[in-house]
Amino acid sequence: MRFDEIVRFMLFEYQETAQGFADFNTGLYPYFDPRSFLVEFQIEAERCRLPDKGYLRIWLHLPLHSPSEDDIDILKVSPLEALVRYPRLEVNIGYAFFEFDLASVVVNLEISIIFSFRHFRQQFDIDPVTVGEYDTESVLFREYTASFGNIYFDENSTSLAKSIVGEETNQYLQAKKLYYYVVENFQYCFMAHSAIEADGIPESLYAYEHHFGDCGMQSVFFATLCRSIGIPARTRGGFQLFSGQLGSRFWAEFFLPNYGWVPVYTSAGQFANYAMNVTDDERKAFIDFFFGNQEPLRVSVQNSVDREPKEGPFDIQ
Known part of the structure; x- marks a missing residue:
């Protein structure tokens, strides 16, 4: 399927669905x-x-x-x-x-x-005015704003994040600026994750230095930018099911008080950049969709890219 066909299919299939007639997960809006x-x-x-x-x-x-x-x-x-x-x-x-x-x-x-x-399916309709205040003493805030594992940040990545958001102080609008930065400034590329791990390089640092990466590396970098300016964020993993087969995928989420964990998928938004025969409005709508929305064709298997199974390997004597 060509990139422009993917853009139009996604917009037709998901963007304009009337929520009023959808099958909601009771009490758990925006999941339907x-x-x-x-x-x-x-x-x-x-x-x-x-x-x-x-x-x-x-x-x-x-x-x-x-x-x-x-x-x-x-x-x-x-x-x-x-x-x-x-x-x-x-x-x-x-x-x-x-x-x-x-x-x-x-x-x-x-x-x-x-x-x-x-x-x-997820569709977050967020009013920036209604975003609450973070409880900076909570376990959630402390864990998901920490520099840890592959989501590592230092003064360089923090400085970059601050330059991207500028004078904006609303966390939702800050996150949107960070999303657009990754979509517009990163080149999608398959990565040798095992080699990077073997060299002991956090994926966020590699992404900062090279500005390219696949869905996992881009999602890690988006989460890193968020964390560096005090927005709780994480990188989730699982599989996407567009073709009927399990294709491994990673995407990001950031947390907003009064709304919860909001999905972000930068590498999917980038599809619009490769579509040659779509209008500017279609391109923008497609990119906007993957900030705060998610299609239902996937399975989530981990809440964080740095989480490992509890049962670890052991040496046999």
């Missing part, structure tokens, strides 16, 4: 118009490619219970005897954890998990 999914994860490993002994640990991602995602049902797990404990769905990263004693494995490993869930 849910889509239901059935997903099967499968992993197969040939026995000859595995070590003769030791332990093999495998984590399979699962949806997280949240305002935008519910009705999660684990339908089948195989092999059940290798499942360490019941899958985690209520924490910061959803997963099923399998462990195998390789000394007892004599055939090829076949691992699968089938689950269903529904995901809501």
